[in-house]
Amino acid sequence: xxxxxxxxxxxxxxxxxxxxxxxxxxxxxxxxxxxxxxxxxxxxxxxxxxxxxxxxxxxxxxxxxxxxxxxxxxxxxxxxxxxxxxxxxxxxxxxxxxxxxxxxxxxxxxxxxxxxxxxxxxxxxxxxxxxxxxxxxxxxxxxxxxxxxxxxxxxxxxxxxxxxxxxxxxxxxxxxxxxxxxxxxxxxxxxxxxxxxxxxxxxxxxxxxxxxxxxxxxxxxxxxxxxxxxxxxxxxxxxxxxxxxxxxxxxxxxxxxxxxxxxxxxxxxxxxxxxxxxxxxxxxxxxxxxx
Numbered sequence: 001x002x003x004x005x006x007x008x009x010x011x012x013x014x015x016x017x018x019x020x021x022x023x024x025x026x027x028x029x030x031x032x033x034x035x036x037x038x039x040x041x042x043x044x045x046x047x048x049x050x051x052x053x054x055x056x057x058x059x060x061x062x063x064x065x066x067x068x069x070x071x072x073x074x075x076x077x078x079x080x081x082x083x084x085x086x087x088x089x090x091x092x093x094x095x096x097x098x099x100x101x102x103x104x105x106x107x108x109x110x111x112x113x114x115x116x117x118x119x120x121x122x123x124x125x126x127x128x129x130x131x132x133x134x135x136x137x138x139x140x141x142x143x144x145x146x147x148x149x150x151x152x153x154x155x156x157x158x159x160x161x162x163x164x165x166x167x168x169x170x171x172x173x174x175x176x177x178x179x180x181x182x183x184x185x186x187x188x189x190x191x192x193x194x195x196x197x198x199x200x201x202x203x204x205x206x207x208x209x210x211x212x213x214x215x216x217x218x219x220x221x222x223x224x225x226x227x228x229x230x231x232x233x234x235x236x237x238x239x240x241x242x243x244x245x246x247x248x249x250x251x252x253x254x255x256x257x258x259x260x261x262x263x264x265x266x267x268x269x270x271x272x273x274x275x276x277x278x279x280x281x282x283x284x285x286x287x288x289x290x291x
Contacts, residue, residue: 001142001205002117003041006109007034007127008054008100013253022057024127026252028261029269033252034060034127038092041125044139047093050116051127052109054100061097066090105224111214119208121150126202130261133247137203144179144243145205152210152234155203156180156242157249164194168228170242171195178244182235187221187228198242200228201249210234 011023018026024034034051041049053060067086074083096116100109110124123138131137137155144153156170168187172180186195204227213230220226234240250261266276 001046001121001123002048002050003046003123003125003138004050004052004110004113004117005034005037005041005125005127006052006100006106007057007060008052008103008109009128009253010054010103011253014255014258020056022059023253024057025059025063026258028130028250028252028258029266032063033130033258035063035089036130037125037127038064038095040131040136040138041123042093043136044123044142046123046138048096049093050096050098050113052098052100052112054103064089064092064095103224105219105222105226107214107217107225107227107230110227111211111225114208114211117208117211121145121205121207124202124204124206128252129202130250130252131201131203131245131247132250132265133245135246137245137247137249138205140245141203141205141243144241148239148241150207151239151241152204152206152231153241153243154182154205154231155201155245156198157201157244158197159199161194161197162191164189164197164199165191167199167201168226168231169194169196170198170200172198172242180242182231182240182242185228185232185235187226198244200231200242201245203245209238213237 007022007024009023011018014023025032028036038049051060071083071086098112100112125138141153141155165188168185169189170180170182171184172182174180184195210230213233214225217225217230220229231240250257252258252261266272
């Protein structure tokens with residue numbers, strides 16, 4: 001199975017930090033967030049990945065490409081551990097890049113990958129959604145896809161009502177624990193009009209027929225071609241399932257989630273956990289005393 005990682009967004013919620021760098025390259029501890037997403041796909045057995053980019057995204061290509069000068073410098077300095085880390089990044093997968101020339105939305109970004117995907121099922125992983133679990137989030141969806149006669153399945157998560165206006169939201173019937181048959185979807189519903197508390201998150205396994213629906217999808221919310229609208233047509237004509245994905249999810253399009261991911265994941269790293277924990281306790285205690 002191939003994977004598509006849309007990474008063409010402007011990242012305006014992170015300005016001015018993203019004025020000159022892609023939001024997908026924002027660091028989470030010691031790696032850019034898109035590397036975590038690529039590693040998730042690779043861990044699920046996917047080694048053919050197409051990243052949809054836009055203007056100002058060359059840093060993504062450079063990150064996964066070889067850097068001969070840097071490698072030579074690390075060799076000369078006998079910094080072999082860092083050299084090995086670089087080579088692991090360069091050899092993660094076969095990565096291809098397609099430019100989305102016009103910012104016409106997520107649905108259009110995925111449509112740009114049509115020729116590369118061909119007539120095979122494929123995975124979609126959003127470049128700013130980080131999911132942490134023993135079993136990769138996309139692997140959980142691939143398992144569901146295989147058990148559901150290879151019908152399209154999207155990752156979903158139960159969220160508080162006040163957060164649903166940032167997501168596509170499904171309505172449907174739960175057919176087993178955590179698995180829903182989708183009856184309808186609404187993109188970014190107004191507060192109070194949500195059909196459920198089940199939000200579509202950045203993981204999908206789709207059949208190539210979705211491209212036909214995307215071609216028919218008129219501009220929707222924000223004047224963009226929305227993947228949610230195409231999946232809504234798919235749900236009406238065929239079958240679409242929603243699977244609650246286990247694990248912790250960080251929406252790295254949110255400044256707070258990005259900060260939280262850095263702290264929580266640092267606490268799980270053996271080399272830093274004790275220092276980070278002590279610093280947090282001291283910071284909180286000092287803050288309490290000063291107040």
